[in-house]
Amino acid sequence: MQTPEEFxxxxxxxxxxxxxxxxxxxxxxxxxxxxxTPPAKSPPTAKVAFEVNGTKRELELDTRTxxxxxxxxxxxxxxxxxxxxxxxxxxxxxxVDGRRINSCLTLAVxxxxxxxxxxxxxxxPDKMHAMQDAxxxxxxxxxxxxxxxxICSAVAVLDEIRAGVPSHVTADLxxxxxxxxxxxxxxxxxxxxxxxxxxNIIDAITDVAGVKA
Amino acid sequence: MKFDTPATSNPIDQMKIVGKPTNRIDGPLKTTGTAPYAYExxxxxxxxxxxxxxxxxxxxxxxxxxxxxxxxxxxxxxAIVTADNAGKLAKGNFNTAKLLGGPDIEHYHQAIALVVADxxxxxxxxxxxxxxxxxxxxxxxxLAAAIDTAIKxxxxxxxxxxxxxxxxxxxxxxxxxxxxxxxxxxxxSHAMMEPHATIAAWEGDKLTVWTSNQMIAWSVxxxxxxxxxxxxxxxxxxxxxxxxxxxxxxxxxxxLLAALGAKAAxxxxxxxxxxxxxxxxxxxxxxxxQRIRLGATADGKLTAIGHESWSGDLPGGGPExxxxxxxxxxxxxxRMTAMRLxxxxxxxxxxxxxxxxxxxxxxxxxxxDELAEKLGIDPVALRVLNDTQVDPEKPSRSxxxxxxxxxxxxxxxxxxxxxxxxxxxxxxxRWLVGMGVAAAFRNNLNAPSAARVRLAxxxxxxxxxxxxxxxxxxxxxxxxxxxxxxxVPLDKVVVKLGxxxxxxxxxxxxxxxxxxxxxxxxxxxxxxxxxxVQKLGLASDAVFxxxxxxAGRRSVALGDAAADGELxxxxxMEYGDLAEKSQQSTxxxxxxxxxxxxMTGEIRVRRMLAVCAAGRILNPKAARSQVIGAMTMGAGAxxxxxxxxxxxxxxxxxxxxxGYEVPVHxxxxxxxxxxxxxxxxxxxxxxxxxxxxxxICGVAAAVANAVYNATGVRVRNYPIxxxxxxxxxxxxx
Numbered sequence: 001m002q003t004p005e006e007f008x009x010x011x012x013x014x015x016x017x018x019x020x021x022x023x024x025x026x027x028x029x030x031x032x033x034x035x036x037t038p039p040a041k042s043p044p045t046a047k048v049a050f051e052v053n054g055t056k057r058e059l060e061l062d063t064r065t066x067x068x069x070x071x072x073x074x075x076x077x078x079x080x081x082x083x084x085x086x087x088x089x090x091x092x093x094x095x096v097d098g099r100r101i102n103s104c105l106t107l108a109v110x111x112x113x114x115x116x117x118x119x120x121x122x123x124x125p126d127k128m129h130a131m132q133d134a135x136x137x138x139x140x141x142x143x144x145x146x147x148x149x150x151i152c153s154a155v156a157v158l159d160e161i162r163a164g165v166p167s168h169v170t171a172d173l174x175x176x177x178x179x180x181x182x183x184x185x186x187x188x189x190x191x192x193x194x195x196x197x198x199x200n201i202i203d204a205i206t207d208v209a210g211v212k213a
Numbered sequence: 214m215k216f217d218t219p220a221t222s223n224p225i226d227q228m229k230i231v232g233k234p235t236n237r238i239d240g241p242l243k244t245t246g247t248a249p250y251a252y253e254x255x256x257x258x259x260x261x262x263x264x265x266x267x268x269x270x271x272x273x274x275x276x277x278x279x280x281x282x283x284x285x286x287x288x289x290x291x292a293i294v295t296a297d298n299a300g301k302l303a304k305g306n307f308n309t310a311k312l313l314g315g316p317d318i319e320h321y322h323q324a325i326a327l328v329v330a331d332x333x334x335x336x337x338x339x340x341x342x343x344x345x346x347x348x349x350x351x352x353x354x355x356l357a358a359a360i361d362t363a364i365k366x367x368x369x370x371x372x373x374x375x376x377x378x379x380x381x382x383x384x385x386x387x388x389x390x391x392x393x394x395x396x397x398x399x400x401x402s403h404a405m406m407e408p409h410a411t412i413a414a415w416e417g418d419k420l421t422v423w424t425s426n427q428m429i430a431w432s433v434x435x436x437x438x439x440x441x442x443x444x445x446x447x448x449x450x451x452x453x454x455x456x457x458x459x460x461x462x463x464x465x466x467x468x469l470l471a472a473l474g475a476k477a478a479x480x481x482x483x484x485x486x487x488x489x490x491x492x493x494x495x496x497x498x499x500x501x502x503q504r505i506r507l508g509a510t511a512d513g514k515l516t517a518i519g520h521e522s523w524s525g526d527l528p529g530g531g532p533e534x535x536x537x538x539x540x541x542x543x544x545x546x547x548r549m550t551a552m553r554l555x556x557x558x559x560x561x562x563x564x565x566x567x568x569x570x571x572x573x574x575x576x577x578x579x580x581x582d583e584l585a586e587k588l589g590i591d592p593v594a595l596r597v598l599n600d601t602q603v604d605p606e607k608p609s610r611s612x613x614x615x616x617x618x619x620x621x622x623x624x625x626x627x628x629x630x631x632x633x634x635x636x637x638x639x640x641x642x643r644w645l646v647g648m649g650v651a652a653a654f655r656n657n658l659n660a661p662s663a664a665r666v667r668l669a670x671x672x673x674x675x676x677x678x679x680x681x682x683x684x685x686x687x688x689x690x691x692x693x694x695x696x697x698x699x700x701v702p703l704d705k706v707v708v709k710l711g712x713x714x715x716x717x718x719x720x721x722x723x724x725x726x727x728x729x730x731x732x733x734x735x736x737x738x739x740x741x742x743x744x745x746v747q748k749l750g751l752a753s754d755a756v757f758x759x760x761x762x763x764a765g766r767r768s769v770a771l772g773d774a775a776a777d778g779e780l781x782x783x784x785x786m787e788y789g790d791l792a793e794k795s796q797q798s799t800x801x802x803x804x805x806x807x808x809x810x811x812m813t814g815e816i817r818v819r820r821m822l823a824v825c826a827a828g829r830i831l832n833p834k835a836a837r838s839q840v841i842g843a844m845t846m847g848a849g850a851x852x853x854x855x856x857x858x859x860x861x862x863x864x865x866x867x868x869x870x871x872g873y874e875v876p877v878h879x880x881x882x883x884x885x886x887x888x889x890x891x892x893x894x895x896x897x898x899x900x901x902x903x904x905x906x907x908x909i910c911g912v913a914a915a916v917a918n919a920v921y922n923a924t925g926v927r928v929r930n931y932p933i934x935x936x937x938x939x940x941x942x943x944x945x946x
Contacts, residue, residue, distance in 0.1 A: 042288055043335065064334040073333060078253035079246015081455070083406045084488035088870035091406055119246035128241060136240035139838045143684030144243030145406040145455025151244060181883070189877040192870060194406050194456050195684045196845025197838060198877075199884040 048109045052077065053121030061108050067101075068092045070108035071118060079119035079148045083192070090191035093149035093156075094118050100156035102190075119148035122155065131155050134204035142195035150191045154205045157187045179209040214736035216659075217789025219894040224757065225735065226892075230697045231690075231899075234834035238703065239453075239688045248453045251425040251485075252410040257450075258421075258481035261412060262291055264329045264474040265336035266466055267343050268322035268490050272863030273558045274350035275316045276325060283342040284328055289335030292477035293343070294327040299473050305435030307463040309530040309561045312439070313470065318347070319527060320560040321864035322493035324466035329474045329482055352558030353525075354863040356500050360523045363553035369531040372569075374552045376540050378606050381506075384547035385517035388508025392584045396505065396576035397930045398535075400856035400865065401498035402491075402873050403565050407455020409495060410485035413471035420475075421448045424468050426711075427457045428720035429679040432464045433713045439469060449679075451711035454721075457683040458846075459564035462722050465495050492560075492868035497856060499524045499533045499562030501572045505580040508547075513590045515545035515599045520577065525557030533562065534569030538654045538910070539577055541798060544601035558863050564722065566846060567906035570655050571913075575850065575931060578651035578914030582921065592650050592918070593625045593802075604796045613795040613895040616826035617652060620802040623887060624650070624824040628804040637925035637943040644808035645943065646819070647923025651911035653801030653825070657893075657902040658725040659792060662733030663716035663785035666695060666741045670779075672760055672772030674699050675707040676737075680718035680730040682710055684842075685905055686835030687721070687730060693832060694731040694899070698738035700757030701771060716783055724799070724903025727831055732786040732897035740782035745774040791895045799827040799907040803844070803915040809923045814935035814942060816920060818848050822885045823912075828893040828902035840908035841884040847912020849876045855932050 049058040052075060059074055068085070071077045071094070080103060083091030087105040094103045095117040123129035131151050134140070141147040161177050169186040170177045177183055184205050185198075193201065225231050242248035255261070269276075281293050296302075296315030304311050314323035326343050330336035353359050365374050385391065411424040420442070426432050429449050437444040454461060467484045474482035486494060501524045508517030522535035536550035565571070585592040597618045604610040625631070630648065633639075639646040664678040676695050682688050692706040699706075709715065716737075719729035745762060746755050755764035762769050774780055791797075806820040823840050830836045853874040856865040867873045892900035913931065921927050926941045 043338075062332055062334045064338075065332075069333055072253065076255050077246075078249070078255070081246075081250075081407070082252070082485070083408070083455075084870050086488060086869060086871070088488070089406060119244075123245055125241035125245050125247060128245060132241075132244040135244045136236050139237065139240075139834050141240075141243055141684075142686075142838055142842055143406065143454060143456040144239070144248055145250065147243050148246040185878040185881075189879040192406065192875060192877055194404055194458070194846075194875060195838075196842030196876065196881070198845060198881040199841050200838060202878070202883070 046109045048112055050111045050113060051115045053118060059108065063107065063109055065108045066104050067106045067108045067111060068103040071103060077118050077120055081145055081148055083146065090153060091146045091149040093152045093191060095152055095156050098159065100153050119152055122151065130208050134207045138200045138204040138207065140197050140201040140204040142197055146191060146193045150193060150201055153188055153191045157184065158209055160187065179206065179211045181206065214739065214784055215787045215789060216897055217791065219791065220898045220900055223898050224698050225899055227697060230693045230703060231831055232829065235689055235693060235703060235832055237686055237689045237835060238692050250407055250453045250455050251412065251423050251451065252483055254412050254423045257423055258412060258414040261481045261483050262329050262331060262478050263333045263336040264327045264471060264482045264484035265340040266324050266470060266484065266486060266490060267326040267328065267340050268494055269314055269318045269325050270345065271318055271347045271349045272321040273352035274318050274348050276318065277346040277348045280344035283344065284339045287335065287339035287342055289330040289332055290328060290339045291331065292329045292474060294470060294473045294477050295325065301441065303438050303441060305439050305464055307431060307435050309527045312464065312466045320493065320558060322490050324470060324494060327470040327474045327484065329478045352863045353556060354559055354858060355860045356502060356523065356525045356555065356557060359525055359555035359557060360502060363523050363555040366532050366552065366554040372534050372537055374532065376548065376550045376606060379547035381517050381519050381547045381549040385506050385508040385519060388516050389511050390509045390587050392507040392580055392587060394505055394580055394583060394929060396503045396579060398501045398572040398575050399931060400500045400858065401565055401850060401854050402856055403458040403460030404870065404873060404875050405456030405458055405460055408486045408488055408491055409461065409465045409467040411468040411471040412481060412483040413475040414481035415475050418442065419446045420472055422468055422472060423450045425454045425461055426451045427454065427461045427681050427683055427722055429681065429711060429713050430717040431720065435464050436468065440472065449713040451681055454681055454683040457721065458566045459568065459722065460495055462564060489869045492856065492865050492873060496561045496563035498565035498568065498572065499526060501533050501535045503535055503576040505576055507580055507584045509584060509588060513588050513595050513598050515543055517547045518543060518545040519549045521551045523553045523555065524562065525555040526562040527558065528556055530562055533572060535573035537569040538573050540606055541604060541796065542652065542654050543599040544605055545599065548605065559858065560865065566843065567655055567909050570910045574651065574654065574911045575913045578911050579917050579929065582918040583927065593621050593630060596621055596652055611795055613797045614891060614893050615800060616889050616891065617800040619889055620800055620824040620826050624802040624804045624822055627887065628822045630804065633922060636922050641808065643811055645811050645923040646806065646808050647919045647921065649805045649915045649918030649922055651803050651915035651918060653803055653907050653911040655724060655799050655907045655910050657797040657799055657896055658723045659788050659897060660719035660725050660729045661785055661787045662719035662729040663783065664718065664733045664737040665716050665781060665783040666737045668741060668745065668771065668775045668780040670772050670775045672701060672770060673705050673707060674701055675709065676734055677709045677715040678718045678730065678733060679713055679715045680710050680726065681721045683721045685721060685726060685839060686832055687726060689835055690727055690731055690831040691734050694734045695738055698735060699741065699771065701760050716785065724906040727903055728897050728899055728901040731831060731899050735898050736784035736786040737782055740784045741780060744780050744782050745771065748774040748780065786897065795895055797893065797896055797902065799902045799904065801825040801907050803911045805915040805919045807916060807919040807923055809920060809938065811942060811945060814938035816852055816933065816935065818880065818916065819882055821882060823908060824887045824889065825904055825907055826889040826891055827904045827907055828891050828896055829900040830888045831899065831901050833888060836888065836904050837886045839905040840886045843905065843908025844884055844912050845876050845881050847909045848881065848916060850931060851913035851916035851933055853932050
């Protein structure tokens, strides 16, 4: 393994080319800021139109805007959560054209004409979706931050099983998958809950699926 | 109200609403995405700009130069905050390292700049244009290499580094059965789902932050100190917190930099710590090296208990108090514990769920399992045999309640413990199957807590306190408390939390929140009851029930007391010396069954049961969730969680949720929790204790012991990954 000193000596040789003696304190250049500062340019924007929870929305966005940030920062639909912004946690799960996706891993402008369902589109506090209601009944959450993603995922998971989509734990790929705890746990594993409500979440989903828990 | 004598009967004992497994009152908001978390408060301040944090690329040293030209010229950039231009900033009392570093750098990813721009995308892009040259210093990053330099630290929060009773050395040397083993636990990350996030806005010299924080009053005080402005000029609002586990006890870079950014930009600024920055920028549970020595008679009586722990932290930091439980958990006449602290230049070590006990029991409860095997005594029986009803270091002091044995025995019965086989022999197809047990122990703490209650003409009772709900169920148990006290149904109670404008509560930490905050609400409700009775001219022994106040033959609607205007009462629960007179602790037993793949060493948790004795359980549904969540985190600690230290450059390598693995759905089976029926009159009028940290205590050791029982392979270095089993598994038949 390289020591920091070895590492710095070799890097300095390339990057600095100086003849400084080895010391406990050494310079580590990061990046090269020699070029003249370029003039600021406005970032490119693009128009996009899609349907969110049954309502047509048109936006003109910085093309770097993720679908997640379009929902949260531009449409103020903040039920969809940003947990990692890197597709690692599932808190941003939404349903696009019937399939669940991590909305942080996709640019908003890629979804022209598509139908997006967020947690707000499933139900409201006064008129909850059956899955939302089951999460309340089974205490399938604690801090609540992963919850919208868990619920969107759960709704889509049941649709996937109904549609016959197999998973890693489906034993017989030729037979229709069934709603079992093992199937649910596998399919829900992209949605992290650090509070650890998993046992209750699976109870909630099996309840909605009409399967004995 | 001062609580200085044990509680007698009071309205909470009715248990008409308290003690029921009520659904959370905030559930419909959380499940529909309408509960507002910090970064989402578009409504609270117009024209919010976006801040993006730049973290240090070295662990120790100084910033030689910083070139902001390109970043400043980038599209949309409004302001850049650095230590150079932020003005004088003091370090908060609760922080070990500064929240804004520079020119000196104390740890990797210490914040060194905030770039504020019109949009998130612009701020992020401009942040990447901040050019920094560093002068790297030498640091210490390897705990094992640093323990020779470790020193005896000062007492922290009343916990002395050392303890000694009797003559440990002689008793251990003389013990016919001895265990002397070394265990290690790695650094852990809270990894809560909601990143630390804040929106800050200034109005003149007054600052408001909408943030995600467990301890509102502490953090207001620290912010005032850091910025050098009066506390009265700062308001914190934190009604919903997307997980904390100790990681949001104190101000972090988001809140300070949002405040500084908003000042520099002259408009509200929102900042969330990017996930890959969080682990090195914020705090973590420090790694430990522990040595445990147990001496016993041949029939299993402990005669000598020795527990030493080494951990590291930044200069000025404290030790991981991993020996704390060993002073109280088992009988034994000759005892010693010691904690030593090394200076490490890793990110700041600090509290994470059950600090001390969580890593301490990870080691101690393997040691007890090892001793049981040496003795040829069942590990449940060995623990039962060495129970103590008094503080073993001060035998004149008894536990207020202690049902550890009942937890162990109930659990053994329910779990089918008697079916446990000898190590390495039970098979289920390709799986080696094993069972493990561990004791759970965590002290109960109380903290003063205040609340205000308002009674409206409609009969609606509104509770206001700066208490926080970090997923614990605070909203619901406070509503249950107020409903029980005022004799109204739950839907007639409104609970408002997390606003520093409200009375100062205990906050959420150290599993003191539930009992302390509801006791504060109890005190305020007692005052409101007095005001109601007085207003209605009723006898002081009036009964509050069914939305009415009844005395003698009179029965009046509660809301009538507010007919001429709202009635408001406020009080604070304070504590006498009951917690010194007797030892208030919480107890449990964890039972785990694992399967270990006989060929690959893959470990799967198959069953988990916790039996807890923790005073009155205010809401069994929410309390159960606290415990299963803690069991899940404990399974993570046993099997996967480890911050990998780069010992050359001094940082945690796996600093995101892809690299730092936490349990997912597929890792966790159905979990069972049993609460023993208890009410502890010494803790508060609520007669409750905490469970949120108890639940994690011992879990990892129960998993480790189950892995041993399945395979015959003893792993003393967490996490127990399959590479530590391979080559040692029982021969294939």
